[in-house]
Amino acid sequence: MRRTFIVAGRVVRQLIRNPRLLVLSVAAPLVIVYFLKIFFDTLPPTFDVARYAVPVAAFVVHFLAFLLCAIALVQERTMGTMERMFINGFRRTEIIAGYVLGFLGLATFQAVAGLAEAIWLFELDYDGETLAMLFVVVWLLAIASVMLGIFISTFARHEGQVFPFVPLIILPSVFLSGLLVDVDELPNWADWLGHVFPLFWANDVIQDLIGSGWNFDDIGSSLAVLAGYSVILLLLASRTLREVE
């Protein structure tokens, strides 16, 4: 446990000392959500902005948290620091948990900032409880994204090998998780495939929350699946991250 905090502290220090990474992770979601606003403003007034604003903001957080975490961990491998950590006694669970803790602050900030900006720009009017739950969903999605980044990084030997996973994992989730079209309109097999992506469950909860009236019974199971994603990906990553060649 002590070493987990040591890794987390080092990850946070690295994030703070890397202005490019910090700007990319903090400013990029805000800028992208603003572009979304400009794009939506060009659509006819009958277009249901609320249906898309928060889910797309959640996707932006999902995408960036995944990418940043995956690249940071792959860099550990290419720089030789991953091997050095293992030889210095860090265990893989300690490294993974340290990364999750280290990126937690960043994911939280991205979730709060992305959501707050979307609600402000699109003039969305939700009560306090709904806002709090929206934050919880985006936050859980951000954690799952960090875990997904860690898991995927175990299959990449260098940064370039992370990028093929973007069209393989991130883009299909845009089309199949109900972000753009209702999943009921998709073929059956595509609907099922959509269930594989964490964005599907996040969007499911968000649609319930922004619809007319919601209760915990409606969103509980999807929230649990979203949280379960992080646990499953943590277990998978701790099996695929190799300590010994």
Place this chain on the structure above:
Amino acid sequence: MDAIEVSGLIKRYGKFEALRGVDLSVGRGEVFGLVGPNGAGKTTLIKGLVGALRPSGGEVRVTGLNPLEDRAELRRRIGYMPQGPALYDDLSARANIAFFGAAHGTEGLRKRVDEVLSFTELTGRAGDPVHTFSGGMKRRVSLACALVHRPEVIFLDEPTAAVDPQLRSRFWKTFRELAKDGTTLFISTHLMDEAVLCDRIAVLRKGGIIATDTPASIIEKGETHLVVERGESQEKETIGGHPEDLAAALRPYGLQEDVTAVDVQTDTLEAVVLSLIEKEEVG
């Protein structure tokens, strides 16, 4: 008990055999050099000793412990300096050293970090990010990271590759100081002027050890040549290494007026190691 004991170590990657039954032992407080050309298996052997790879066969003991089974205890006792810098570029030298020191729960970490910074002559730049450092300074930070937890055995993979002669000499002064205090050093190198500074060396070729001895004893396996010049022409003959052999070889030339120069050439460590490697290849 020796600091390092290796018997029949094998490592295969598919059909390729990177280590082919390596046997060696290194005593405590010894500076042991592993020499060999690029691709001989030096890094693979070091990784096998520090527990970064799973051997395909054979046995390894470092301070009596198995690198994979006794991983937690062993990693407190060993230090490792890899071939590349393996540092966090955005962090300072101090933060890098403290990070690896903290992993071992090093007592009085702050004071100890100051000590290794001073030992590696980095105190003046301790707070600067590593990406502002020269290659040589990064090597020193990397060495400090390997030393911070006071290991009993230190593995250094080509520690002075691509560093200037002045820094190389400083590194060797440091290695000798550590050995004097009882630390065992296992150093891989392909530089023979460096290998000669070790207490003992092992010559590795294509994953197998072809000689293990002190550098002086290995040099003795070389040849001594008598070179006699007669104006433009030169005669070269191989003679024994003893003084009486030289006298016997010189006798026929003693009174010949056309002999303009006589030189005695002894094989360097590099020449002996190369000839050992060539003999293996022919054999």
